[in-house]
Amino acid sequence: MNPTIAALATPAGEAAIALIRISGPLSESIAGDVFSRVCPPPPRQACLGHYHNIDGDFVDKVLYTFFSQGHSYTGEASLEITAHGNPLIARKILDDLQDRGCRLADPGEFTRTAFLNQQVDLAQAEAVMELIQAKSEKALSVAQHHLQGGIGKKVQALSKKLINLSANLEAYIDFPEEDLPRENESGPLTQIREILREMDKLIETNRHQEALTYGVRLVILGAPNAGKSSLLNNLLDQDRAIVSDSPGTTRDFISERITFGSMSLEIIDTAGLRHGGSSIEKAGMKRTLEIASSAGFHLLVLDTTTTSADLPPEILKGLTASNTLVVENKIDLPESQQHSKKLAELDHLRISALTGQGLDELKKILQEKLEELIDLPGEEAVVINSRHRKVMEKGRSLLQEGQQKMTAAMPMELVASDIRASLETISSITGKAGTEDILDEIFQNFCIGK
Numbered sequence: 001m002n003p004t005i006a007a008l009a010t011p012a013g014e015a016a017i018a019l020i021r022i023s024g025p026l027s028e029s030i031a032g033d034v035f036s037r038v039c040p041p042p043p044r045q046a047c048l049g050h051y052h053n054i055d056g057d058f059v060d061k062v063l064y065t066f067f068s069q070g071h072s073y074t075g076e077a078s079l080e081i082t083a084h085g086n087p088l089i090a091r092k093i094l095d096d097l098q099d100r101g102c103r104l105a106d107p108g109e110f111t112r113t114a115f116l117n118q119q120v121d122l123a124q125a126e127a128v129m130e131l132i133q134a135k136s137e138k139a140l141s142v143a144q145h146h147l148q149g150g151i152g153k154k155v156q157a158l159s160k161k162l163i164n165l166s167a168n169l170e171a172y173i174d175f176p177e178e179d180l181p182r183e184n185e186s187g188p189l190t191q192i193r194e195i196l197r198e199m200d201k202l203i204e205t206n207r208h209q210e211a212l213t214y215g216v217r218l219v220i221l222g223a224p225n226a227g228k229s230s231l232l233n234n235l236l237d238q239d240r241a242i243v244s245d246s247p248g249t250t251r252d253f254i255s256e257r258i259t260f261g262s263m264s265l266e267i268i269d270t271a272g273l274r275h276g277g278s279s280i281e282k283a284g285m286k287r288t289l290e291i292a293s294s295a296g297f298h299l300l301v302l303d304t305t306t307t308s309a310d311l312p313p314e315i316l317k318g319l320t321a322s323n324t325l326v327v328e329n330k331i332d333l334p335e336s337q338q339h340s341k342k343l344a345e346l347d348h349l350r351i352s353a354l355t356g357q358g359l360d361e362l363k364k365i366l367q368e369k370l371e372e373l374i375d376l377p378g379e380e381a382v383v384i385n386s387r388h389r390k391v392m393e394k395g396r397s398l399l400q401e402g403q404q405k406m407t408a409a410m411p412m413e414l415v416a417s418d419i420r421a422s423l424e425t426i427s428s429i430t431g432k433a434g435t436e437d438i439l440d441e442i443f444q445n446f447c448i449g450k
């Protein structure tokens with residue numbers, strides 16, 4: 001008999017309510033015993049009841065909902081109990097459920113059970129966590145699409161093409177004596193090239209995963225005193241960083257996360273870059289260089305009242321028109337700024353972080369530039385995760401091996417075997433060829449009760 005698992009599905013601590021989830025064969029009898037009612041309780045109906053523990057002691061007045069087998073999140077008979085949100089009550093109920101034969105659920109075990117009972121495919125199961133952790137509207141809409149099986153559909157379409165390709169190859173294997181003309185092979189070769197292109201497109205989407213999951217890393221760079229911290233405070237709408245007229249005020253980086261339009265941003269203010277400086281300043285600059293290399297986007301702040309900023313070449317190297325906006329600051333003062341040739345290639349915007357002039361325009365343009373970074377095609381957008389990418393790359397290289405063998409006129413059996421291996425490999429994205437190890441790795445990152 002499968003175990004019956006139980007867990008608190010809402011955060012631990014004081015709250016309006018606490019939801020306890022139970023899934024497994026004991027769900028029905030527990031509902032009957034705890035609430036002394038005839039079994040089975042009406043499915044999918046919230047009922048008011050008094051929770052009495054196994055010794056008959058009253059615990060709480062609760063709402064409970066029973067879900068019959070095949071009609072629940074996990075696919076098993078399930079029971080949800082909504083108690084008052086006191087952690088002591090939740091504890092008492094969970095203790096009692098263990099006395100009645102339940103086991104505490106492992107992280108992600110409800111969703112893992114749903115996957116094992118074919119309620120969702122593996123990519124959908126992963127999307128549950130994506131949905132819970134989404135920090136921006138964009139991430140949320142992509143996760144919703146994944147949860148509705150968006151990734152599974154893409155994999156299915158690719159699998160269909162691989163199956164079709166295998167079927168075409170059978171002609172060569174089954175009728176070798178027919179001596180099919182060599183030019184007929186251009187059919188399968190064209191098919192392979194098309195599938196490889198589609199695999200590449202899907203692999204490409206993975207580069208957006210980090211930005212969607214953790215937000216785009218926006219690094220504010222510039223010479224000391226240029227107004228970087230003033231700009232950070234403006235973008236955050238709060239006095240987060242110390243602003244002063246002595247150069248070298250910011251020594252260590254300052255990082256804040258915000259929602260910016262439909263995106264999530266990690267904004268980092270850095271120590272000013274210049275030659276020389278104290279050893280502390282130098283250590284700060286070293287950090288700035290490290291952080292700049294991990295940036296998704298840069299705001300390069302120039303002080304228009306001084307002559308051209310002397311920026312290190314390793315910083316300038318990483319700045320491109322698509323990942324940088326040059327912010328000419330202090331336009332409320334007389335100017336004397338000369339731009340270096342490299343900076344002239346980048347988009348410039350003029351502001352005063354002191355008076356606020358140009359800031360609305362800056363926010364608007366920044367939003368547009370960030371949107372361009374994650375150019376997803378609307379509702380149907382799919383962004384595969386790192387596990388999917390690894391699997392897809394393996395499937396791709398197997399298919400390429402087949403392509404090479406075919407081009408080298410090697411026996412078709414060998415080509416067909418590579419295609420089959422590629423097909424089998426990519427099916428592990430949705431879990432059709434999943435192993436326990438893969439499942440353990442995926443679900444260990446889930447929260448308990450999910």
Ligand SMILES: Nc1nc2c(ncn2[C@@H]2O[C@H](COP(=O)(O)OP(=O)(O)OP(=O)(O)O)[C@@H](O)[C@H]2O)c(=O)[nH]1
Binds near residue numbers: 231247250
């Ligand atoms: N007039 C004027 N002053 C500004 C403007 N922006 C910043 N400042 C002033 O310039 C000085 C330096 O500003 P910060 O924001 O601390 O500059 P920073 O780039 O963070 O400097 P470091 O942390 O030392 O690298 C402060 O006195 C600010 O008030 C501006 O647009 N106009």
Ligand SMILES: [Mg+2]
Binds near residue numbers: 241
């Ligand atoms: Mg500063």
